[in-house]
Amino acid sequence: MKRFSSLFLVSLLSGAVTLGSYKLLFDDNGYFSKNKSITTLAPDSYGRTVGLSAETVDFTEAADKTIHTVVHVKNVSRTTVSNPILEYFYGFRGGQQQEQVGTGSGVIISEDGYIVTNNHVIKDASEIEITLNNKKSYPAKLIGTDSKMDIALLKINADEKLPYTTFANSDSVKIGEWVLAVGNPYNLTSTVTAGIISAKARNLDTSGIQSFIQTDAAVNPGNSGGALVNTRGELIGINTMISSPTGSYAGYSFAIPSNNAKKIIDDLIEFGNVQRGVLGVKGGELNGEVSKKLGVKDTQGFYIDEVQKNSGAEKAGMQKGDIIIKLDNQNISTYADLSGYINTKRPNDKVQVTYIREGKNKVVPVTLSKNEFFNMEFKGLELENIDAADKKRFHLDGGARIKSITNENLKQYEEDLKGNIILSIDNVKIKDIESASKLLNKKAENQSVQMEMINKRGEIIRIII
Known part of the structure; x- marks a missing residue:
């Protein structure tokens, strides 16, 4: 045995x-x-035990928290259309007023009635009306705008404390994370769609925003200005645009990150305009092709081609050829990463910059300098301070130069206006772009403004816009 x-x-x-x-x-x-x-x-059981499917995520709490904070925004603009034939033959002056109505969405961000939306939703508005999810309507006051980042701040005086959305840290959002897009496009009640974060820091080559959150949650034009929230109902973005050949949703939608929106809102409330800090570097993002041309082995990061004089970067010792790979704890792979992070900062803020020089990583603190211009949202003028050479040439002690024009009505005069130096606004002398900004932000969008300026030939001209 x-x-x-x-x-x-x-x-x-x-x-x-x-x-x-x-x-x-x-x-x-x-x-x-x-x-x-x-x-x-992976084992067959992996998909059932790791990660969350749409069926296992409960969207109801986030939806219930958000729908009452998203509002319908009605924009009424009035324009006067003249008849040149009547004017010529009969000396008729005046014209017929035409009324146009635009709509969009907005998000309540405080119990006392502050609302954030897109600038393009309320652009050129003569009147703005807000309708809450409970169907109550209120007239809204425009507090301030930033057309460069497509943000506008409104205020209503409601007869009750309002539900509002809290801000999440958009830098912490993960690709693949579930999100809800909430809008109120038809003045009925708020609508909700679900999707995931498809990409972060998406650069769409717009003239302003360079760092979008991309999502596949369905967003249509009337949802502009609505909320993009996480599964806790916290605001991570303001829905602002879609990418579509038809004008309707076709799979891609984009939102302004909440960190950028919050910074703009805080600036508008505290200063009346947007305070933009700059690192003081020019260059571009690296990739395989660019890196090969430059003769560098790194294929990610921001390559510095020029360091601006008297900037924080110059004072910190940064040089042409340095490659920025991190700002504070934020990794920098593209230009959108860099601009998106800097747009959340103000002048005099300090940023820890990690960069590569000759194959070695270095870290320096950089104090952001004041941007060379404020984006003048009012009337679509972008201004910059004049330099010492201009002051000497025209015998000036102050002024603000027209750097570019975004106002479509003034585009036909761009060649005559671009580069001119504004000396006064409504007979008030302009010292620099800050003084111009303070004056213009006191004006309503439909108010005319008289400007005295000196053109490139040294001639004094006056215009009304």
């Missing part, structure tokens, strides 16, 4: 060794297998 047990044990071990050898050498992924692979397959 003892001998039988020994033989059984030896047979069992031999079988196990034979089976194991076959698996190791000849099975599907064995050493001699024709199907050899370097990839590792």
